[in-house]
Amino acid sequence: MxxxxxxxxxxxxxxxxxxxxxxxxxxxxxxxxxxxxxxxxxxxxxxxxxxxxxxxxxxxxxxxxxxxxxLTTELGPGLLGSILDGVGRPLHAMADRSGDFIAPGMSIPPLDPKVRWAFTPTVSSGAEIAECDVLGTVEESPGLVHQILVPPSTQGRVAQIDAGTYTIEQAIGALEDGTPLRLSHKWAIRRRRPMARRLAGDRPFITGQRVFDFLFPVAEGGSVAVPGGFGTGKTVIEQSLAKFARADVMVYIGCGERGNEMADVLHDFGRLTDPQTGRPIMDRTVLIVNTSNMPVAARDASVYLGMTIAEYYRDMGYHVAVLADSLSRWAEALREIAARLQEMPGEEGYPTYLANRMSRLYERAGRVETLGSPSRTGAVTFISAVSPPGGDFAEPVTQASLRVVGALWALDTGLAHQRQFPAVDWDTSYSLYVEATSDWFSREGSSEWSTLRLRTMQLLQRDRELREIAGLVGVDALADDDRLILEGARIAREFLIGQNAFHEHDAFSPVTKTHALAKLLWDFMTRAGSILRDDAGFEKLDLAAVRLAFGAVKTAAPTDMDATVSRAADAIANMGAT
Amino acid sequence: MTPRAPTVRTYSGAASAAGPLLFVRSTLRAQLGEWVQIEIEGQAERRGQVIDVGTDITVIQVFEDTLGLRPAKARITLTGETATTTVGKDLLGRALSGTGAPLDQLPIAIGEARRPIWGEPINPVRRRNPSDFIETGVSAIDGMNTLVRGQKLPVFSAPGLPGIELAADIVENARPARGEPFAVVFAAIGITERETQTFVSRFRESEVMQRTVLYLNQASDPTIERLLTPRVALTTAEHLAFVHGFHVLVVTADITHYAEALREIAAAREEIPGRRGYPGYMYTDLASLFERAGVLENGEGSVTQLPVVTLPDGDITHPIPDLTGYITEGQIVLNRELHQRGIYPPVDVLPSLSRLMNAGIGKTRTVPEHREWANQLYAVYARGREAKLMAAIVGTEGLASEDQHALEFTDLFEQRLIHQGRRRRSLEDTIEIGWSLLQTLPRDELTRMSETTWQAHAARDQDEEKPK
Known part of the structure; x- marks a missing residue:
């Protein structure tokens, strides 16, 4: 004592x-x-x-x-669907104890010790096992098989292991040296979980957001920073990804953000179903909630907690996406604590080890071959919002992020004011995963994918130059070719990369729809270009009809896709006919 | 094990003093945040709070002016309690100082309880999604950037702009959607004597005083009191909302004074300064105020916040509005050009935004077409403002006809919809004015307006005309 x-x-x-x-x-x-x-x-x-x-x-x-x-967390069946605070306490259990407001001094483990799980072993007694081997399985939520893993740094020969229903506290068997085996084990959240080796990412993380999938893709196991001033829609992007993006498991970390937003997430996630599986999205989600008025040190812990849970499911061979909103609040927690410790401050008062801590965190993302047998590959994709003060990216948290991430989705206040959402600035954003994912898109999307992408990027760049000129001399003074670029880019902005996160059928765009819109854009450009070459004059283009048709494709339900696409193709083909 | 009962300990003499801080040696079991009384013979009693406890030195932040304070002569009493305030329904109708002392010549309010002012965070799983709106009587807010119960929506003003006047109008004019129990808590932080008089006399004469609590921290009051005033006000608001089921609107003016007080105290404590000298924890500190807005899953009432922030030098990237904007759910931005043209309130709807608007409007709440109506007005106005810039270069004649229409619309929009003077305007009137403005434009330029909505409104217009 x-x-x-x-x-x-x-x-x-x-x-x-x-x-x-x-x-x-x-x-x-x-x-x-x-x-x-x-x-x-x-x-x-x-x-x-x-x-x-x-x-x-x-x-x-x-x-x-x-x-x-x-500071450890319990890893085992029952994590999915849970809502934890920054240090891993379930918020519902806390509310049962202290009511509507959070009282200090509660100690509650993340996993409910009373729930019983049906366990089926995949090894038998006498088997030699080592860390991260699969001992057996539990069906955690319908369709999601939870692999029960040998805790890291445990090995030996299995003396006994039995099928049955167990709580996480009961032994499911034991090793010959007497070590009991359980459904769960503890892990210190600040340490990354071991793996056999890192693999290169070769398939995209399908976000369902056209601007990302088409222009700035991220590979499974990649990392992305999403910086933007307030009101640029960081949170809407993070939430859209959490709801609709394609991953086996989602870990959403609300780090130092708004309570009402979290209430919205809790409310929405409880009602929505995963379009892929038809099951509630909470079945594949872990929510970590540490709002800005909850204690600051727990904000520091929340990000590590989320990453640990993600690595744990990765080790089962799943693809996990970690969505953190926002990493700046986490960095500020570091700053606040460093200042209380009277540490020598670095840039903007942040501790000198900020960049180091951040890169270690980002590097916990990745596609890996896991330890243990049978051999598995899993991935953790990490997408973090960054809130730069004044929307100015030349600040330590954004800059430290950019040194390590593989993609930047830069959000722009100007675009947000124009209500162009997602307000991704195509001039400053980039992705280093374009090449790595292009094979997949050529295979699963279309063989023209990369060409269409490149042409669209060029179109958008040319558009910006032309709009500056048009601002000086007026649109009418431009040559028809140039006016066509402006019109094409407008279609691209509104219907291809613009997306309505609150529209039932536009919130998630399957690769097929993204491709269809891109293809239609270039069909339009080709057709309009040839009409203009015949000196028909710009007025001959029936832009209103074309735009209407694009709008219909954009918001089409999956069942209406083919019909709307062919109507749009007709509208394009009929241009200049009258 | 329960915490021991608080005990009162008295010490004579502090080791040293600096600005608002008093340093006391060897206190027994001082608690962080503990409430302190400081007495010196011949001087009024002072109050303070423990902000750093240590076995050698404990630091006390003194609320009152420390002018003439002799540390060695002070009798320092640690009360064993953290800062609390009286809460209760009988506070309604009262004008109180920033820490709750009567300013209205009435006796001290007895209240129903004393509550710690620091407030515990609402458990996010017990929050209800904000929905339903609060009518402020201001078209630019009700129509274009609707305030929703449980929301925190700041007004971004600038020196010389009528931010505080707008706040006072809203204190006077706000009402809930369907006559539910409603109260306003107005926390004035660091306002001048002149403004104090204006508020007290203006509200006292109006009947709204019965549903209002005024907390007035004046510029001449001690700096540190400014850190307490909003928390006292919010504690009262939470009590009215979550115990008595009121929908409470908390108007705080001016957060800039609050943030400056925060900086002053941080500097006195020799803390490492962050951006522009403001402490690194300002985000967390402001969040501990603003996040006290909300609606509970199992409760009747709500706490809504409308803080006024004066942008130093009109700079929206200044740390105070910047951090505020990251916490709040949108912002109402005042514009100097509109102000100079005599538009009141001078709300610039383009950079303004209510993030929760969609949750508070529509069929059962305001009018079914509210979203489309606002989108359409916004779109034409945005186009008109852009056209205005272009017209400055190429002249009005050089504009496309759609742009010319939008340009004309922009003036009408500012004069008729945004401008309303000091009068309250109901939501119905706001919506009707908006429609009449839209009808000045050719139908095919109203691309954000669906045909159904357009027809529905035309039919409604006809119905209204028939009886005549």
Missing amino acids: SDARIIRVAGAIAEASPMGDVALYELVEVGERKLLGEVIRLDGQVATIQVFEETTGLGLDEPVHPTAGS
Whole structure:
């Protein structure tokens, strides 16, 4: 029993002494209310502790107890569908205890210890097992098989293992050395889970957002930064991806953001079904919620918690997408804690290790061959919103992100004011995954995919130049060819890369629809170009009808796709006929 | 184990003092946030709060002016409690100081309870999605950027613009959609004596005072009190909303004064400054205010916030509006050019945005066509404003006819819809004015308006004309 007492409290930081034998990042219970804290500095007998809960009312001389463990989470069946706070406590269970408002000092494990799971072993007694081997399976949600893994750094010969229904606390068997085997195991969230080797990403993470899939794709296992000033639609993008994008498991981290937004997520996610499987999307989702008024140290932990859960499902051979909104709030939590520790500040007051911590975090994404047998490949795709102050990307969090990510989806305030959504600035955004994913798109989308993409990018660039000129001399002074580029680009902006996240059939765009719209755009350009070459004059183009037809394709239900596409093709073919 | 009962400890003499801070040696079990009384013979009692506890030195932030404070002579009492405020329905109709002392010559309110002012975060799973709107009586808000119950929607003003006047109009004119129990808590932070008088006399004369609580922290009040005023106001609001089922609108003016107080205190504590000297935790701190807006899953009432932010030098990228914008659900932006042309309120609807608008409008709430109506007005107005810039270069004649129409529309829109003077305007009137403006344009230029909606409105117009 330690007799450590609090000797100082300031903000989210407490100091205790004499701390005895504790380790860095060991979890401690702080004060009489047993607030959750973590040792972040040791100096002789004095431990500096960051406290994950509200410290108001914490007093001198209150006791501090070490727990002999670090900030861990329980990994096992039952994670899917759960809603956790930044340190992994289920928010529903917290509400059952403390009502509508969150009271400090609650300790609740993430997994419900009472739920029983039907376990089917895939190894038998006598088998030699090593870390991350699959012991057997549990059907966690309909259709999703949860592989029960041997915890990292465990090995031996199985003495006994039995099918049956178990809670996560019961032993499903044991090793010959007596080590019990369970459905779940613990993992320290700040450590990345081991893997056999990294693999290159070769297939795209289908986002269902045309501007991303078509212009700036991300590979499974890739990482993307989505910076944008306020009102540019970061959150809508993150939420659309969480709802509709193609992944086996989604981990959504609401990090230091709005409570009402989270209420919206909770409400929406509870009602929506996954178009692919027809099941509630919560069945494949883990929500981690740490709103901006919840304790700041837990904001730091929330991102690691999400990443750990993602790696765990990756190790089962799944493709997991981690959507973090927003990484800037996480970085600010680091800054706040560093300032309380009186560390020497770096740029903009952020700690000097910001870039280092961020790249380590981004590098937890990736496509991997997992440890253990049978051999599996899994991937974690990481997409994080960044909130640059004043919308200015020349700030440390955006810049540190750009050094490591494979794609940048830059959101622009000007486009948002024009109500061009997603407000992705096609001039500054980029993707390093274009080449890696082009084979897949040629195969599954169309052989022209890469050509169409390149031509559209060029069209949009030319459009920007021409609009500057038109702003000076007026549209009428432009040559017909150039006016056609303006019109084509307008169609591209409105119907191809513009997308309505709140429209039933436009919120998610399958690859086929994305391709159809791109193809129609270039059919239009070709047809209109040939009419204009015949000196028909710009007025002969029946743009209104064409635009209407594009609009119909954009918002078409899957069953109406073919009909609307052929009507649009007709409208294009009929241009100049009268 | 339950926390021990609070005990009162008194010490004589502080080790040192600097600005608003008092440093006391060897306190017994001081608690973070603990409420402190400081007495010096011959001087009024001062109050303070523990902001840093340590075995050697404990730091107390003094709320009142520290002019003439002799640290060695002070009797310092740690009360064992954190800051609390009196809450209750009997506060309605009262004008109080920034920390809740009567300013209206009436006795101190007895209240129903004392509540800690710091407030615990609402558990996100117990929040209800905001829906249903609050009618502010301002067309630019009700029509174009609807305020929704449980929302936090700031007004971005600038020096010389009537942000605080608009706030006061809304305090006076706001009402819930269907006559539900409604209250306004107005927290004035760092306002001048002149403004205080204006508010007190204006509201006292009007009947709305009965559903209003005024907390007035004046510019001459101690800086640190500005950090408490909004929290006291929000604690009262939460009580009215979640205990008594009121829909409470909390108007805070001016958050810029609040943020400057925050910076002043941070500097006094010798903290490492962040952007423009504001502390690195300003985002978290502002969030701890704004996030107290919301609706509960199992409750009747709601807390809605309308903070006024004065943009220093009109700069929207300044840390105060910037961080505010990242937390709040949209913004109402005032514009100097409109103000100078005599448009009141001078709301620029283009950069303004209510993120929750869709949840509060439509069939059962406002009018079925609200979204299309607003989109269409917005689209033409945006086009007209662009045309205005272009007209400055190529002249009005050089514009396409659609642009010319939009340009003419822009003036009408500003004069008739945005401009309303100090009068309250009902939502129905706002919608009707909008329609009459749209009808000045050729139908085929109204591309955001579906045929069904257009026909439905035409039919309604005819019905109304028949009886005549």
